[in-house]
Amino acid sequence: xxxxxxxxxxxxxxxxxxxxxxxxxxxxxxxxxxxxxxxxxxxxxxxxxxxxxxxxxxxxxxxxxxxxxxxxxxxxxxxxxxxxxxxxxxxxxxxxxxxxxxxxxxxxxxxxxxxxxxxxxxxxxxxxxxxxxxxxxxxxxxxxxxxxxxxxxxxxxxxxxxxxxxxxxxxxxxxxxxxxxxxxxxxxxxxxxxxxxxxxxxxxxxxxxxxxxxxxxxxxxxxxxxxxxxxxxxxxxxxxxxxxxxxxxxxxxxxxxxxxxxxxxxxxxxxx
Numbered sequence: 001x002x003x004x005x006x007x008x009x010x011x012x013x014x015x016x017x018x019x020x021x022x023x024x025x026x027x028x029x030x031x032x033x034x035x036x037x038x039x040x041x042x043x044x045x046x047x048x049x050x051x052x053x054x055x056x057x058x059x060x061x062x063x064x065x066x067x068x069x070x071x072x073x074x075x076x077x078x079x080x081x082x083x084x085x086x087x088x089x090x091x092x093x094x095x096x097x098x099x100x101x102x103x104x105x106x107x108x109x110x111x112x113x114x115x116x117x118x119x120x121x122x123x124x125x126x127x128x129x130x131x132x133x134x135x136x137x138x139x140x141x142x143x144x145x146x147x148x149x150x151x152x153x154x155x156x157x158x159x160x161x162x163x164x165x166x167x168x169x170x171x172x173x174x175x176x177x178x179x180x181x182x183x184x185x186x187x188x189x190x191x192x193x194x195x196x197x198x199x200x201x202x203x204x205x206x207x208x209x210x211x212x213x214x215x216x217x218x219x220x221x222x223x224x225x226x227x228x229x230x231x232x233x234x235x236x237x238x239x240x241x242x243x244x245x246x247x248x249x250x251x252x253x254x255x256x257x258x259x260x261x262x263x264x265x266x267x268x269x270x271x272x
Contacts (some may be wrong), residue, residue, distance in 0.1 A: 008087065009031070015041060015042070015044070016041055016042030016043065016044060016049075017033065017036060017041065017043045017044070018044055018045070018046055018049045019033065019043065019044070019045055019046065020045075020046050020061075021046055021047060021061075021062065021063070021066055031158070032166050041068075046058065046061060047061075047062060047066065047070070048155065050241075051133055051245060051248075051249075055222075055226065055242070056226075056238075056241035056242045056244070056245045057241050057245045057248060058241060059206075059207055059208045059209075059211075059237070059240055059241055059242035059244055060206070060207050060237060061195060062208070063140055064208075067208070067211070068128050072247075072248035072249055072250075073214075073247060073248050074239055074250065075215055075247060075250040076214050076215065076247070082164050085187060086184065086187075088188075089181050089182075089184075089187050089188055090181075090182060092181075092188060093178045093179070093181035093182040093188075094182055096175075096178045096181065097178050098254065100175060103172075103175075104175060106177070107119075107138055107167070107172060107175070108120065108138070109235055110163065111138050111139055111163065111167075114137070114161065114163045115142060115143070115164075115174070116142070116143045116164070117139055117142070117143030119138060119139060119140065119141075120136055120137070120138065120139065121136070121137050121138065121139040121140075121141075121175055122134050122135070122136060123135050123137070123195065124195065124196055125193035125194065125195060126193055126194055126196050126199045126213065126215070126217075127185055127186070127193055127213070127216065127217050127269075128213060128214075128215065128216045128217070128271045129213055129214075130137065130213050132196060133180070133185040133186075133193075135177060135180060135185075135186075135193060136176035136179055136180060137173050137174055137175075137176050138167055138172065138173040138174045138175065138176060139164070139173075139179060140161060140164025140165075140167050140168050141157070141159045141160055141164055142159060153223075163187070169266075169269040170266060170269065171262075171266050174219060177219050178219075181219065185216075185217075186214075186216060186217050186218060186219060187215075187216040187218045187219075188218060188219055188220070189218040189219070189220060189221055189222055189255050189259070190197075190216050190217050190218025190246075191212045191215065191217055191218060191221050191223065191243040191246070191247075192217060192218065192220075192221055192224060193217035194221065194236075198236070201233065202233065202236050202237075202240075204239055205233050205237075206233065206236060206237045208244070209236075209237075209240055211240075211244060211247070212240060212243045212244065212247070214247060215247055215260035220258060220259070220262045221242075221243065221246060221258065222242045222243065222245060222254070222258055223239040223240075223242035223243050223246070224262070224265075225258055225261035225265055226242050226261075227239050227242060246258075
């Protein structure tokens with residue numbers, strides 16, 4: 001069915017008609033919608049409305065055919081752009097590792113001194129085209145935090161150490177991933193890589209979930225600056241909508257906006 005808002009006043013600013021992609025349009029309905037549009041009324045598909053006003057792609061409501069026909073998604077096959085991004089990632093990650101090396105050493109010593117266990121936490125994640133890689137981060141939980149298996153992260157996770165809470169709020173726990181970026185396993189910006197245990201669940205329950213693996217995962221991304229921690233399948237599905245929006249609408253301007261939002265988000269968390 002179509003979701004439609006039929007206005008009493010065609011000149012009203014926010015009035016419009018939203019048409020479902022699943023609706024079979026006959027000639028009479030197409031003509032009527034065309035008449036509305038050329039009389040000044042917005043006529044948008046459901047996915048276009050979703051993107052324009054919420055900055056995400058309604059993955060659960062779209063067919064495979066939509067992904068075949070939709071505009072955008074140029075980043076997937078833009079080899080020149082991908083090569084440029086790789087060069088930029090190498091330069092920025094190498095520079096970051098050199099410049100921040102005193103801080104990295106200090107944080108590693110601090111983590112080791114304040115709780116039992118190694119300073120660097122290694123974890124398997126799913127990357128480009130579904131390939132597994134080892135992600136590095138400063139340990140923010142106790143050494144035995146996952147002795148019962150993988151558990152979704154929580155905003156106020158009781159397993160997190162006092163220092164770990166600060167590291168997470170400031171995103172300093174993610175700094176070792178500069179090495180992942182330098183190695184080519186990650187990029188500065190892209191969908192956050194998920195754990196294979198959760199990916200196995202999400203592939204079964206979230207439509208089109210594997211599309212997020214079409215690009216290299218990132219240190220930060222559109223979903224991270226627009227949404228909160230993911231601690232359920234439903235929230236992972238919502239994050240996928242933001243990830244797909246980023247892949248579909250990728251641009252230098254969007255990357256710059258993500259960097260600015262990331263900095264603002266970190267400063268706000270540190271100020272709380």
